[in-house]
Amino acid sequence: MSELRQRLGRELDGAQEPEEKESESENKLDGETASDSESKSEFGGAPPARTSDDTPEVLNRALSNLSSRWKNWWVRGILTLAMIAFFFIIIYLGPMVLMMIVMCVQIKCFQEIITIGYNVYRSYELPWFRTLSWYFLLCVNYFFYGETVTDYFFTLVQREEPLRILSKYHRFISFALYLTGFCMFVLSLVKKHYRLQFYMFGWTHVTLLIVVTQSHLIIHNLFDGMIWFIVPISCVICNDIMAYMFGFFFGRTPLIKLSPKKTWEGFIGGFFATVLFGLLLSYLMSGYRCFTCPVEFNNDSNSFTVDCEPSELFQLQEYNIPLVIQSVIRWKTVRMYPFQIHSIALSTFASLIGPFGGFFASGFKRAFKIKDFANTIPGHGGIMDRFDCQYLMATFVNVYIASFIRGPNPSKLIQQLLALRPDQQVHIFNTLKAHLVDKGMLASSEDA
Structure with missing residues (x-):
């Protein structure tokens, strides 16, 4: 009888062994460790990868005869041209519309990131998380944009009594609003899930830091002149397109493990194309006051104005060409706008450092085993997938202006x-x- 039990035990162990090995191999996918598995069990598991095809049916039928590689190329290309056309339209509509679009993009990016956290969080049905997340978004926006309104619309604020009171006690009101949310969070704590709730509290605040702060800097850059808004954003778009094009046709050498499709050929080709594009775009825009003048609020007409005498940055000047280059191009001097020199710094950052915002987003998505933040734009993913590099660029532009351009106003x-x-x-x-x-x-x- 004992021998029979031992034999049955060995057979059961043998039957379970493949399942255990398979489980171990799944846990080690993408470098996952035992601690990752423990985190999953506590936080309810990572959100499932989005695998549905979100390509419009019209494009699916039109491109049905192409391979998946070329189909993706055409889908991305068509949608990219559509987004560029939309970008031109909102620029034509003026700074007020641009600010509204930035606010809408901010809200959508916040929603995409916070939804990923909610997919992990909701399994315990703990109270108030989503409500508190949006409440904190409101508080942070009130804090940042309240001071901006006071700075740029000072006369209007002083003219209205309620606005004058809000302006005078703005920071105290902002702190009181945040403190209310903080107390609500403490009251929402549930026994046995404290660590999870503090994890999501940190998730919300990091999301606010990434999204709201950067979008606020974008609007600050816009007030210094639309050229400081358009050129950096266009350089990031150009680098993204040209890096994809060079990588698609010439890419052979992998660049970084976080993004296996990125190649050195695309990275280098995108850099040179972006610098050249930045110089040309800066030359075209520097001659128009509507792009170079600071955006100011006219209290008489209650509207934004962009009319001024161009600063020295946007006046053609003559520069001597280095002797080494003179022997090649046979030119001794060149006339260009000083802003074009600054555009070299902007385009260089956009092509060399800007992509690390995308790499950071790729690492984030791999940590939660998702392909995209959302499926808002077919072939491109969510809004956050398109703006991961733009937010990093906005911070650099703001620091650059404060360090090298802006003086006392x-x-x-x-x-x-x-x-x-x-x-x-x-x-x-x-x-x-x-x-x-x-x-x-x-x-x-x-x-x-």
Whole structure:
């Protein structure tokens, strides 16, 4: 009897062994470790990969005779041209429409990222997560854009009593709103799931940091002139297209494991094409005031204006060509806009550092075993799939402008002075007058 039991035990062990090996091999997929499996069991499992074909039926029928590789090429190409056409339309409609589009993109990107977290979170049916996530989005937007409204629409804000109160106590109101959400989160904590809830609390805040902060910087760049908005975004788009084209036709050498389809050929080809594109686009746009002038709010007409005298950045100047290059092209000087020199820095960042925003997004998607953030755009994935590099670019442009371009703004200083008490204004006037007299810019009262 004991021998029979041992034999049955060995047979059962043998039957279970392949299943165990198969389970182990699945757990080790994409470099997953035992700790990853434990995390899955706690957080309810990663969201399933999206495998449905979201290509429009019209394109499916038209491209049915092509291989999957060329079908994907045509789908991406057609949708890319459609998005570029839409980009031109919103630029034509002006800065106000551009700001609204940026806000819509921000909300959609937030929704795509937070939905991935919710797919992990909802298995426990814990309360308030989605409500709190959108509440925090509202609070952060109120904080950022409230100060922007005060800076750029100062006269309008001072004219209306409710707006003046909101402006004066803006930071306190923002903190009170956030504190309310914080207390709501603490009250929503459920026994045995504390770690999961704090994990999702961090998820929401990192999403806010990535999405809301960067979109706010994009709008700040726009106020410095539409050219600071259009050229960086166009360089990222150009690099994405040209890297894909060079990689599609000439790609042989893998670039990074996070994105197996990326190649060195596409990376290098995209770099040179983007720098050339940035120089040409900057030359074309620098001659138009509607692109180069800062976006300002006209209180008389209650509308945005982009009319000004072009700064030195957008006036043609003559530059000497280095002797080494002179011997090749036979030119001694070249006339170009100073902004074109800055465009080289922008396009270089867009092609060399910008793609790392995409690599970061690829690593994020692989961590949760999803192909795209969403299926909003056929052949391209979600909105976040298209803007992963743009957000990184927006931060660089804002830092670049603050470091090398922007100086003190006289109109904003005057606005702040007018908000002071009369005695403070007189004190600043006397201090400024004494300073100008010491500099020899004004004659002293004794000389007069």
